[in-house]
Amino acid sequence: MDNPEIFVGLDIGTTTIKVVVAESNHGEMNVIGAGTQPARGLSRGVIVDIDQAAGAIKAAVQQAEQKANVQIDSVLLGIPANQLKIEPTSGMVAVADGNQAREITDRDVQNVTNAALLQSLPPEREIIAIAADEFVVDGFDEIKDPRGMMGVRLEMHGTLYTGPKTIIHNAKKAVEQAGLHVADVTVTPLALGQTILNDGEQDFGTVIIDLGGGQTTAAVIHDHQLKYATVDQEGGDFITKDISVVLNTSLDNAEQLKRDYGFANADLASDDNRFPVQVVGQPDPVQVSEHYLAEIIEARLQQIFETLRASLDEVSALELPGGVVLTGGVAALPGIVELAADVLGANVRIYVPEQMGLRHPQNATALALINHSGQQSETQRLVNGALMGEFVPQAAPVSTEPQQSQRQRVANEAANQAAGSTAPKARPAKPKKDRQGSISDFFRNFFD
Structure with a gap:
């Protein structure tokens, strides 16, 4: 993007x-x-065919270029939370000129970030993002922007997000193969938390459940930070397949039935309202009730929510006062709030973007990525620049193209001054609660 104000x-x-x-x-x-x-070229949220994914990305970007009347050269990329690990990190560098204290500069911020990035990671993992929680100047902590302060020693305490190298590489490679530059990378639940939650929900704690087509992600935001994330490898595509199998119809017909007549909660569907279904092997359509279709949909969704509940109960996430916020394409199904509240035992609401043309839960993630980048502080941009491998000018809205060799070179300069990272704290476990399902035994046994 040539225009620095375009995201x-x-x-x-x-x-x-x-x-x-x-x-x-x-x-x-x-x-x-x-x-x-x-x-x-995707399966369960992960790119499995780079060429096909690149073609789809290029087509979507060209469509956006025509509507926005701008040329798009670089993008802000979101990485899913599959096998995400969250751990604290810290770094320390000397900023003194000899024995004299001096003012802390942009370069010092990036040097201390590189010191914090010196982690011993397994060969199959890679750093996705790093968030600067606080800076410490000569023992004075809770500093958000140390630039311009006088000091001898600068420390940074932050949070490190790492993921499988294959997922990260394939996503970046597909973007580059589409002729685009990756301006910045972030974990999608981290960006979602800053966009769909208000200040109180981010502070006191809230669970975000992103109901996608290939998988469902639950993330815990607390103290304005992403504390925990888990992924269930089931999503809207599984609901479509269930409808196709039970009603003996094609996947395209099943998807259309789900969108036109689907209810997430069978109690809200009518047994009197019926619609035709084209059954494979039969010349004439078969009449099916909304209630019967809703039972199929509810069975799969209840299974997804129960799986997520078991993981969230282990970290007591459902006890947080912010409750649960649903987003993603599947969240548009009528009655999903009532079903989620019944299974999860928490207050539930849906987030729908308010911008014209984006008023559907499926657009929340793409919108969150630009908000996340646009709302970053100048200090966080410098931290991101260190991760991406280049020095970021103070006025730049997005970071520059990643160069692993440059990042490693800068990291080596700060290696002798780096402080060791601390180990992540253990989370208290909570016993699983028993809840009685609301669907028929037939559908439960069928999907088991």
Whole structure:
């Protein structure tokens, strides 16, 4: 992007590729275009065919370019939370000129970040993002921006997010193969938390459940930080397959039935309202009731929520006062709030973007990526620049292209001054609660 005020968020989903273009106006993001294309080359949120994924990304970007009337050269990339690890990290460097204290500069911030990035990771893992929680100047802590302060020693305490190298590499490679530059990378639940939650929900603790097509992600935001994330490898595509198998119809018909007549809660569906279903091997359509279709959908969704509940109970996440916020394409199903509240035992609401043309839960992630980048502080941009491998000018809205060799070179300069990282704290376990399901034994046994 030649214009520094233009931000482009890219959400690579299992079923659709979504691109949102926005321009920054006095700190506010104004959406000026969007593009959506069917996804190809993905399975359960992960790219399995780089060529096909690159083609879908390129088509979605071209659609967004036409609507926004801008040329898109780089994007803000979101990485799913599959096998995500969250751990604290810290680094320390000397900033004194000889024995004299001096003012802390942008370069010092990046040097202490590189010291914090010196982690011994397994060969199959890679750093996705790093968040600066606080800086410490000569023992004075809780500093958000140390630049301009006088000091002898600078420390940084932050949070490190790492993921499987294959997932990260494939996503970046597909973007580059589409002719685009990766301006910045972040974990999608981290960006979602800053966009769909208010300040109180981020502070006191809230669970975000992203109901996608290929998988469902639950993330815990507390103290304005991403504390925990878990992924269930089931999503909207599984609901479509269930409808196809039970009603003996094609996947395309099943998807259309889900969108046109589907209810997440069978109690809200009518037994009198019926619709035709084209059954394989039969010349004439078969009449099916909304209630019968809703029972199929509810069975799968209840199974997904029960799986997530078991993981969230282990970290007592469902006791947080913020409750649960649903987003993602599946969250548009009527009655899903009632079903989720019944299974999870928490207050539940749905997030729908308010921007014109984006008023559907499936657009939340792409919108969150641009908001996350646009709302970053200048200090966090410097931290991101150290991770991406280049020095970031103070006024740049997005970081520059990653160069592993440059990052390693800068890291080596700060290696002798780095402090060791601390180990993550253990989370208290909570026994699983027994809850009685609301669906028939037939559908439960069928999907088991």
